[in-house]
Amino acid sequence: MEKLAIVAIGGNSLIEDPADPGIARQWDAARRTCRNIAEMIADGWHVIVTHGNGPQVGYIVRRGEIAAREGIHDVPLDLVVADTQGSIGYMLSQALDNSLRRLGMNRTVASVVTQVRVDPDDPAFQNPTKPIGAFMTEEEARKYADQGWDVMEDAGRGWRRVVASPKPLAIQEINAIQALMLSGYVVVACGGGGVPVVRNEYGSLRGVYAVIDKDRSSALLAQTLRADLLIISTGVEKVCLDYNTPHQRDLDTITMQEAVQYMQEGHFAKGSMLPKIEAAVDFVQTGGPRAIITNPANLRRALHGETGTHIVPGFGGGAD
Ligand SMILES: Nc1ncnc2c1ncn2[C@@H]1O[C@H](COP(=O)(O)OP(=O)(O)O)[C@@H](O)[C@H]1O
Numbered sequence: 031m032e033k034l035a036i037v038a039i040g041g042n043s044l045i046e047d048p049a050d051p052g053i054a055r056q057w058d059a060a061r062r063t064c065r066n067i068a069e070m071i072a073d074g075w076h077v078i079v080t081h082g083n084g085p086q087v088g089y090i091v092r093r094g095e096i097a098a099r100e101g102i103h104d105v106p107l108d109l110v111v112a113d114t115q116g117s118i119g120y121m122l123s124q125a126l127d128n129s130l131r132r133l134g135m136n137r138t139v140a141s142v143v144t145q146v147r148v149d150p151d152d153p154a155f156q157n158p159t160k161p162i163g164a165f166m167t168e169e170e171a172r173k174y175a176d177q178g179w180d181v182m183e184d185a186g187r188g189w190r191r192v193v194a195s196p197k198p199l200a201i202q203e204i205n206a207i208q209a210l211m212l213s214g215y216v217v218v219a220c221g222g223g224g225v226p227v228v229r230n231e232y233g234s235l236r237g238v239y240a241v242i243d244k245d246r247s248s249a250l251l252a253q254t255l256r257a258d259l260l261i262i263s264t265g266v267e268k269v270c271l272d273y274n275t276p277h278q279r280d281l282d283t284i285t286m287q288e289a290v291q292y293m294q295e296g297h298f299a300k301g302s303m304l305p306k307i308e309a310a311v312d313f314v315q316t317g318g319p320r321a322i323i324t325n326p327a328n329l330r331r332a333l334h335g336e337t338g339t340h341i342v343p344g345f346g347g348g349a350d
């Protein structure tokens with residue numbers, strides 16, 4: 031039986047260069063990432079790919095706001111998240127198909143529009159923390175804040191617009207995702223964390239204004255399907271302590287207890303690295319054997335234990 035890995039691809043890692051976020055560069059990043067995932071599949075892993083959408087969702091919302099000045103109708107955020115599942119899911123499906131073929135593998139990639147249920151009373155609705163769209167200067171951010179945006183500094187990289195990011199509770203299409211995976215399809219699911227939905231008092235689903243963190247949804251998916259591995263592919267090869275300071279040092283293998291301690295000490299930025307560590311801890315705490323955080327270029331080396339930050343249930347080595 032092949033082992034199952036959930037590979038979560040960061041929305042920023044698909045942009046790579048915030049100064050040039052155009053579609054050609056996004057294709058380059060998707061192709062490079064998928065080459066590494068295809069190699070994992072060729073190595074014998076069963077893979078479900080999830081992906082972020084923070085930058086992309088923000089660009090689409092912004093386009094909508096600009097178009098509204100010309101009288102074009104507004105698009106609610108749940109639909110924008112669904113749009114990104116289509117566009118990014120399409121890019122990943124095509125790039126993965128091409129990479130798999132180059133390795134002599136003929137596997138169909140199926141991208142599932144995924145709804146993820148959240149609690150309508152989640153306190154996150156009152157406290158937006160999910161960065162979306164472009165990076166701005168503080169001055170630009172304050173100007174937009176005056177126009178009603180919520181804004182936040184993002185991990186030393188600049189300021190960004192933020193929206194609510196409620197906790198994912200259940201994946202609506204989980205049975206379909208599992209059935210496709212068991213039938214041998216390479217599945218792309220939970221894009222952008224999933225379209226956030228709630229059930230009303232009659233049991234009907236409806237979308238809500240939020241962007242779920244894809245790291246948390248990926249952990250939920252990994253837990254629900256009892257995956258053997260959760261890999262979070264992002265912009266850094268390793269997670270660091272004292273990130274962006276002269277005392278910065280890499281983390282190799284750490285236990286979940288160490289990860290919790292570093293979280294409490296404030297080493298991981300809200301809205302960027304913190305949700306990844308939380309997701310890794312959640313997965314390992316509920317029986318997951320290992321979570322790895324690394325960048326796309328190092329996926330394969332990280333799988334062989336040569337790099338990346340590994341979060342494990344047992345005892346680890348801590349910082350370098
Ligand atoms: N302690 C840390 N160690 C490493 N990177 C960190 C840390 N804290 C914040 N970061 C930043 O978080 C980024 C990953 O978050 P983000 O770009 O939001 O993720 P995604 O790739 O999922 O879009 C890294 O590229 C880095 O800039």
Ligand SMILES: NC(=O)OP(=O)(O)O
Pocket residue numbers: 039040041042081082083084085222223241242243244245
């Ligand atoms: N939805 C989400 O978590 O996107 P990012 O990975 O781009 O932050």
